[in-house]
Amino acid sequence: MRLSEKAEISIITCGPGYQEVYSAFGHSAIRVVDPEFGFDYAFNYGVFDFDKPNFYLNFAKGRNYYLLAVYDYENFEWPYVRDNRSVHEQVLNLTLSQKEKIFSFLLWNAKPENRTYRYDYYQDNCATKIRDVLVEQLGSDITIDSSFLTPTHSFRQKTDEHLDQLPWGDLGIDICLGLPIDRTMSAREYMFLPEYIESFVDHTSIKSDSLTLPLVKEKRIINQDTQEKSKVAFVHPWIAGGCMLIIIVLLSLYDWKRKKLSRWLDIILFSVVGLIGILLTTLWLFTDHHDAARNFNLFWAFPLHFFAGVFLVKKRWILYLGKYYQITWIVLIATLLFWWLLPQQLNVFLIPVVVALAVRAFLISRLLTK
DSSP states (O other): OOOOTTOEEEEEEEOOOSSOGGGTTOEEEEEEEETTTTEEEEEEEEEEOTTSTTHHHHHHHTOOEEEEEEEEHHHHHHHHHHTTOOEEEEEEOOOHHHHHHHHHHHHHHTSTTTOEEEOBTTTBSHHHHHHHHHHHHHGGGEEEOOTTOOOOOBHHHHHHHHTTTOHHHHHHHHHHOOGGGGSBOOTGGGGGSHHHHHHHHHTEEEEETTEEEESEEEEEEEEOOOOOOOOOOSSOHHHHHHHHHHHHHHHHHHHHHHTOOOHHHHHHHHHHHHHHHHHHHHHHHSSSOGGGSSOGGGGTSOTHHHHHHHGGGSHHHHTTSHHHHHHHHHHHHHHHHTGGGSSSOOOGGGHHHHHHHHHHHHHHHHHHHO
């Protein structure tokens, strides 16, 4: 399908939302508008199909399949305008043949047999797809100047920045994803975020006939961000963790005084933490979530804690658990001491949880030993 001389191809960058984790990173799309032929399309790589067979099973296994969807640009834009999120448009400075090359590829990519791709949070998402389209279709015609950016961040640090307003989402991601996302990114890898796609496109030049020109011909602010940032919820992880720690310390002092364990507390506490450890181990060893590998959260959420908690149900098993809990509190204390020296950045919201586990493990080991 050909384009007229009046056709424009743009990169659309939508700002983050502050209500849901999935919206916190913003979004990107490619716009193709041709007033002469009367169409205005948005090519959106950020769509998934709930009706796809085994969707939830594949999601759990880390086999997330997204697809390229095409629809009227107006239908793409209005949810972001409705939610008062920013929408920026970068009109690309392309020749007609360059426009047609990109447009032809997008139409081919949008066919049912071609539109599905294996999604990856950091390496293959709605933003990196746009980078790849530009690089692969324009080839040596474009030159990306990355000198404006000095790579100093890890994937986790940039993720944390965007989840500042969503601390529970930040905590969940920091628990589930392991060491691979703590390495320093290359400049190219920053483009997993839509805002960096916008920045890099701003710093890209293109050959146009015998000239080298900026890739961006015109930048339009379609909508300004006027949304209110979410207020810190009363049940913040610090508040929840702090309250839990105070209750556990008070109960532990009571147990120490009476020389008797509140076994119900330890059964719940260590069984739940052990289940978290089983989940983390499963994500690491038995799924395709490669960013969940080598997770240092297993120092506090060790899978065997589940069985150590369950075995407290029967008094005849308790006598055999003293050594286990002695090792446990030593490991937990070491984790706290070396918290900021570990190669993986652990979430600070977990500190009250680890302290509480150490207190109970110490108490159990002492009382069982006596």
